[in-house]
Amino acid sequence: MAESQTGCDGFVLGMDLGTTSVKVVLLEAQSKTVTESRSFTTHADISSSTHTHAKEQDPALIIAALDQCMAALPKDKLKKVKFIGVCGQMHGIVLWKSNSGCEWQSKDGITRFSPKDVSQLITWQDGRCDTDVLSALPKPDSHLSVATGFGCATVFWYMKHRPEFLSGFSDAGTIQDYVVSMLCSLDKCVMTGQNAASWGYFNTATNQWNTHILKDAGFPVHLLPVLVDSGRVAGHTSCEWYGIPAHTAVGAALGDFQCSVYSCMTDRGHAVLNMSTSAQLTFRMPAEFTPTSSPDPLSPIAYFPYFEGSYLAVAASLNGGNVMATFVRMLDSWMKEFGLEVSESSIYSQLIHSALAQPNTDLTVTSTLLGERHAPSSSASVSHISSSNLSLGHVTRAVCRGIIENLATMMPPQSLQAAGVCCIIGSGSALSCNAVLQQEVERVFPFPVVYGKDVDSAVGVAMVISDQT
Numbered sequence: 235m236a237e238s239q240t241g242c243d244g245f246v247l248g249m250d251l252g253t254t255s256v257k258v259v260l261l262e263a264q265s266k267t268v269t270e271s272r273s274f275t276t277h278a279d280i281s282s283s284t285h286t287h288a289k290e291q292d293p294a295l296i297i298a299a300l301d302q303c304m305a306a307l308p309k310d311k312l313k314k315v316k317f318i319g320v321c322g323q324m325h326g327i328v329l330w331k332s333n334s335g336c337e338w339q340s341k342d343g344i345t346r347f348s349p350k351d352v353s354q355l356i357t358w359q360d361g362r363c364d365t366d367v368l369s370a371l372p373k374p375d376s377h378l379s380v381a382t383g384f385g386c387a388t389v390f391w392y393m394k395h396r397p398e399f400l401s402g403f404s405d406a407g408t409i410q411d412y413v414v415s416m417l418c419s420l421d422k423c424v425m426t427g428q429n430a431a432s433w434g435y436f437n438t439a440t441n442q443w444n445t446h447i448l449k450d451a452g453f454p455v456h457l458l459p460v461l462v463d464s465g466r467v468a469g470h471t472s473c474e475w476y477g478i479p480a481h482t483a484v485g486a487a488l489g490d491f492q493c494s495v496y497s498c499m500t501d502r503g504h505a506v507l508n509m510s511t512s513a514q515l516t517f518r519m520p521a522e523f524t525p526t527s528s529p530d531p532l533s534p535i536a537y538f539p540y541f542e543g544s545y546l547a548v549a550a551s552l553n554g555g556n557v558m559a560t561f562v563r564m565l566d567s568w569m570k571e572f573g574l575e576v577s578e579s580s581i582y583s584q585l586i587h588s589a590l591a592q593p594n595t596d597l598t599v600t601s602t603l604l605g606e607r608h609a610p611s612s613s614a615s616v617s618h619i620s621s622s623n624l625s626l627g628h629v630t631r632a633v634c635r636g637i638i639e640n641l642a643t644m645m646p647p648q649s650l651q652a653a654g655v656c657c658i659i660g661s662g663s664a665l666s667c668n669a670v671l672q673q674e675v676e677r678v679f680p681f682p683v684v685y686g687k688d689v690d691s692a693v694g695v696a697m698v699i700s701d702q703t
C-alpha cells in the first residue's frame with residue numbers, strides 16, 4: 235500500500251464478506267499476529283420472484299452481520315486501527331445510487347451505516363444465464379470465459395428482461411466494493427483486477443474492461459467501476475466507524491479466493507485447497523506465465539489474476555461446503571416433518587461423528603449439485619446403493635468423498651505434481667470444521683496436507699495491506 239504507515243502499535247482490520255458468513259480479524263501491524271477474530275452467519279439468502287434459478291442476497295443482512303462482527307471487537311483496539319482491508323465473494327453484483335447508497339447513524343456512541351438505495355446482491359451462485367443466454371452474448375476480449383453469476387452476464391440479463399431495473403442505479407460493484415465505497419463515501423466505485431476479472435469482459439493483460447465490445451452491445455458502461463491495482467488504497471473513511479478514526483485508509487477490495495491463498499501460501503511448491511461455501515484448488519503460476527488470449531469454456535482450470543501481474547491456476551468448484559450445507563438442510567427439513575427440532579450445528583456434529591466411524595464406503599455420490607462452470611448441465615447423483623450402505627455414516631462419507639473427488643477430477647493430482655506441487659495447504663471453515671473432508675483430501679491427493687484456520691481470507695487481506703506498508 236503506497237500510502238501512510240500502519241505505525242508500531244496499530245492494527246489492520248481485515249474483513250471477508252463471504253457467501254455464508256462475514257469474518258473480521260484484527261492483525262497487530264508490527265508483529266503481524268492475529269489478535270482478534272469474529273464471524274457471524276449472514277442468513278442473507280432471499281427467495282427471488284425474478285427467476286426460478288435466481289440466487290440473491292439481501293445486502294442489509296450482510297451489513298447486519300458485519301455490524302455484529304464489529305460490535306464484538308474490543309473498542310480500545312478499534313481506536314488503533316490504521317488500515318482497513320476488505321475482501322469477499324467474487325463474481326456477484328450489487329447496484330446502488332451514488333451518494334445515497336447508505337445512511338449513516340450514530341447511536342449509543344457507535345457510528346455505523348446501513349444500506350439505502352441498493353439492489354439485492356445477485357451472487358456467483360445465480361443460474362439465470364443458461365447456455366442459450368450465454369451463447370447469445372458478445373465474445374469477450376479476455377482469456378476468461380463468461381459464466382452465469384458473473385456481474386456482466388447478470389447485467390446483460392437485466393438489459394433484456396428488466397431494463398427499468400438498471401435505470402434505477404448509477405453505480406455497481408461486488409458486495410466488497412460496495413462496503414469500501416460506503417466507508418469512504420466514494421462518488422464512483424473502484425475495483426481491482428481481481429474482482430473485475432470475476433465479472434467477465436475484462437482483459438487482465440491490459441487491466442481494462444472490454445468497453446468497446448460492451449458499448450457496441452448497448453451495455454450501460456457507466457455502471458462499470460474504475461480500475462485500481464490490487465493492494466492499493468481506494469480511499470479513506472469519511473467518518474468514525476465503530477471507533478475506527480475518520481480518515482483511516484481503506485484498501486481497494488480484493489477477491490476472497492486470492493486472499494485465502496495469500497494467508498497461507500508461502501512456497502511455490504504449495505497448492506491451496508480452500509473450502510467455504512464454494513471450493514478452490516489452486517497453485518501459483520511462474521512469474522513469466524501469461525494466459526492464452528482466448529477462453530476455453532470447457533476447461534475446468536481458469537487463470538485468475540493474483541498480485542503484481544502473476545496468476546493463480548484454479549479449479550474453482552461451485553460445489554464445496556454448500557453441498558454439505560444442502561445435505562444438512564435436507565435432513566433438518568425431514569426431521570421437522572417428523573416434528574423434531576435439531577439445531578444445524580448438532581446435525582453437522584452427528585454427521586461428522588457417524589462418518590468418522592465409517593472410514594470407507596462403496597456408495598458413490600456425484601456432488602455437482604450446482605453444475606460446474608465448465609459443465610453447467612452436470613447435476614448430482616447417487617449410485618451403487620445397496621441395503622448395507624445406507625447408514626448416516628456411509629451417506630455422509632460418500633457426500634464428502636464426492637466433493638473432494640470432483641475437485642480431483644477438475645485438477646488431477648498428476649497435474650499438481652507436474653506443476654511442482656509437493657504439499658497442500660487446506661483452508662476455509664468448511665474444511666477446518668470437518669475431519670471427514672480432511673480425511674478425504676488426504677486419501678485422494680498424494681501430498682502432505684496442512685491446515686490453516688477458518689478466517690483465512692480475512693487474515694489474507696489484512697496481511698496484503700500490512701505487507702505493502
Ligand SMILES: Nc1ncnc2c1ncn2[C@@H]1O[C@H](COP(=O)(O)OP(=O)(O)O)[C@@H](O)[C@H]1O
Binds near residue numbers: 251512556583662
Ligand atoms: N457446524 C458446522 N460444522 C461443520 N461445517 C460447517 C458447520 N457450519 C457450517 N459449516 C460449513 O461451512 C460452510 C460455510 O463456510 P463459511 O466460511 O462461513 O463460508 P463463506 O466464506 O463462503 O461465507 C458451509 O457451507 C458448511 O459446509
Ligand SMILES: O=C(CO)[C@@H](O)[C@H](O)[C@H](O)[C@H](O)COP(=O)(O)O
Binds near residue numbers: 252
Ligand atoms: O470462482 C471463484 C474464483 O474464480 C470463486 O471461488 C470465488 O472465490 C468466489 O469468491 C466464491 O465462489 C465465493 O466465495 P465463498 O463465499 O465460497 O468463500
